[in-house]
Each structure stands twice: as C-alpha cells, then as structure tokens.
Amino acid sequence: MTITTRFAPSPTGHLHIGNIRTALHNWMWAKKTGGRFILRIDDTDAERSREEYVDGIRADLAWLGLTPDAEYRQSERAALYDAAFNKLREAGRVYACYETSQELDLKRKIALGRGLPPVYDRAALALTDAERADLEAQGIKPHWRFKLDHAEPIAWDDLIRGAQKFDAASLSDPVIRRAEGSWLYMLPSAIDDVDMQITHVVRGEDHVSNTAVQLQMFTALGSTPPAFAHEALLVGAEGKLSKRLGSLGVGELREKHILPQAIVALLARLGTSDPVEPLHDRAALLDSFDFARFGRAPARFAEEDLERINRQLVHTADFASVADQLPPQVDEAAWHAIRPNIAHLGEVADYWQVIEGPIDAPAPEAEDAAFLAEARAALEPLAFGATVWKDWTEVLKASTGRKGKGLFLPLRRALTGMDHGPDMGELLPLIGRERALERLGG
Ligand code: GLU
Secondary structure: OOOEEEEOOOOOOOOEHHHHHHHHHHHHHHHHOOOEEEEEEOOOOOOOOOHHHHHHHHHHHHHHOOOOOEEEEHHHOHHHHHHHHHHHHHOOOEEEEOOOHHHHHHHHHHHHHOOOOOOOOOHHHHOOHHHHHHHHHOOOOOEEEEOOOOOOOEEEEEOOOEEEEEOHHHOOOOEEEOOOOOEOOHHHHHHHHHHOOOOEEEEEHHHHHHHHHHHHHHHHOOOOOOEEEEEOOEEEOOOOOOHHHHHOEHHHHHHOOOOHHHHHHHHHHOOEOOOOOOOOOHHHHHHHOOHHHEOOOOEEEOHHHHHHHHHHHHHHOOHHHHHHHOOOOOOHHHHHHHHHHOOOHHHHHHHHHHHHOOOOOOOOOHHHHHHHHHHHHHHOOOOOOOOHHHHHHHHHHHHHOOOHHHHHHHHHHHHHOOOOOOOHHHHHHHHHHHHHHHHOOO
16 A cells, blocks of 8 residues: 555635645655655635645745645536535435525524534434425525534544544535535545545544545545644744744745745654754664654644754755855855854855955055055965965964954955954965955055
C-alpha cells in the first residue's frame, strides 16, 4: 500500500502559516514513507474561489519545495460526486430538506432555549410524498442532507489525539448539497479521499467533528476510512489564535527575505517533542517526523523564532544553495565574508555595496590622518593575497605602535565607512588594491 496524503486548501484566500504547516506535514509524511503527496484544490464554492488564489497556492508550495505528485480540482469532478450522491440517495443515506435558513435558525434557538443541543430534528424525513410534491409545486427546491446512522458507533484511533468517540445522535445530519446543486465541503472530500486512495488525512483539529461525520460517509460509500491525524492548532506567542497568524503568508515572509528552509525547519518541529533546529537538510527533518511526537497543546508560533532560525541558516548556508538569490557579482569568497554578518539575504546587497563602493566614509579624526597616510604607504607594496590584512596590520603595528581598536577602527572606517561589519581579513582582498588605496586617500 502506497502511503498517500493530500493537502486540500480552498482557494478563497492566500495560504497562511497554519495552512503551510498542514501542507508541510502532509508532504513530510508522504516523503518519509516513499509515498505520494497530492494537492487537491477544494474549489466547489464557485462564488468564493478565485483563480489567483489557486495560482498563489501552487507558487507558495513550489517556493517551499513541497512539490505535489499530482493535482486535482474538485470543480472538475462533479460527475463523480453526482454518481456517488445518486447511489447514497437510492440507499436512503441522502434526503431532501425544504427548511429555509430562517426556519433552521429558529429551530436552533428553540432547542438552545430548552437547554437541548441544537441538533437538526430530521423533520424533513417525516414529510409524506404528497407534502414534498406540494412544496415543490410552490417552487421550493430542496437542499440535501446526509443521514447519519445513529446505531453505528463512531470511533477512531487518531494518530495524534488517540482514541476518539462520537455519538451519531448528538450530531446534525450534515447538509451536503445546496438547493441550486452546488456542493458543501463534507461529501466531495470523502468521495475524493476514497477515489484518490488517501491513506492518511492530516489536518487541523478544527476538523475533528467533520471526521466523525465523514467516517460514516466512508462506510456508506463502501470504503474503509483512511487514518486520521488531527493537529493542535497554531497559536501566537501570546497563546491565542491571532489575526496576525491568519494573514501571515509566504508573500510577506519572502519580502522579508526569510528562507524557505527556515519556515520548513521551524514548522516541521513546532508542537512536537523535538527541538527546533536550523537544519538545511530535509532528510534529517523527515527522519524525526512522527505523529506520535506531536503534543495536544496548541503549538506556539513566534516570528522571533523564525527570524532566529533564518539567521542561523544564513550563517551556515553554502554558496551553491543561495547563489541564485545573491547579486550576480557576489562570488563564493564574498559570500563567506558577508554571511556571518547578516540576518537576511536581503542585506547582502548592502554589504556588496561596501566592497564595490562608492562608500560614504566619514572624514578621518584629526589624530588618525597621519596614521592613515602611513597605512596607505604601507599597503601599496603588499601583495593582495588572502593574508593581506594580517600582513598589513602587522607592519603597521610594528611601525606605529598602535594596537587593538586604535589600529583597526580607523582602517575599517576608511575602507568601509562603517564601525562594524564583515571580517576585514576577508573583506580587504575583495575590496582590492585599487579601491583600498583610493579609500585611504589616494
Ligand atoms: N478544504 C478544506 C479546508 O480547507 C479541507 C479540509 C481537509 O483537509 O479535509 O478546510
């Protein structure tokens, strides 16, 4: 049996960090087990679905390196849903309802007022053929509900939450299809999970009660349900579901020059018993990935953690892994000089500016003017190899008696225009003889 997972976003907005986490875990489980990862676009809601969001979802997954092995769109699968619907209807598992939403609201309010759970009372099941014909003659088109079997126990062993149990009688028969024929999420999803031979459904715990209902759908469709893993939701650092998390997506993180590896390294481990580590290598993340390591408490997402992981990854990134994101003139030596000084790749250009110039150096302090003239003269005859900084400063130390800050800072200021920055030993050969002499007042 090939392990098959699916990520099933509705294209009604951009992916946010919580969706990305779900996508990642589905991808990881498939890749760890040599299985398949499917992207299923849940676009049955024609009014709210947008093509730009479909494109955005694809682009975000590609940028994160979560390439699907196949892609499906629910809007192209209506024939399959119709066929299953007709079968379920013949088997008495789907029935027509005529209540308006106002009537349903009222029923709910009355039930709550009496201290009863607001479960649909199945009034439509009691309609006679004549009553139904009468309603339809008035032009009222039915919507459709799936009939839960109250005698069938609902239970599953959730890979994260452990044993789960529901009483079907405590649940409303879900509306699965609107009067004008469009589908709600619940049934098409179960039909697709069967058709695509999904073995593991990995999603947020906000879907737990949907799973209870969908388990009966799988059985009614004559199929064995997949395994389920319901993840505790992501919350902000302050421990609440925040608006910020609901909007934070790949677009903004990309603009901030956060590396996809940083997002992957953090979200792979957040909410698990494993420490979050700045791992470049996805194989190491896959090795430790296991639903048993996920806790039931909400996972806390802090943007500072993402920044920290990003910084650590930047400091250790190989030239080859970032070359395509660097200004074209930055070679391996320049990357190594710049790397330890930055938190984001976006800062590379600033550092490159220091090498290439022009720089905006402050006028030297009066007491440094003679020293800088001497430094320039001492640099002129030196070979501009890898040790030029060391060779030069040793000569100057001996000839001027300066040391420490008094020796290094005026040189750094004159050569870079800054008090801090990349290691001068690495920087000076990159600045090169001509520019260095010019900056020293030539
Ligand atoms: N389209 C559903 C959602 O975005 C999919 C849920 C599922 O994974 O089944 O919530």
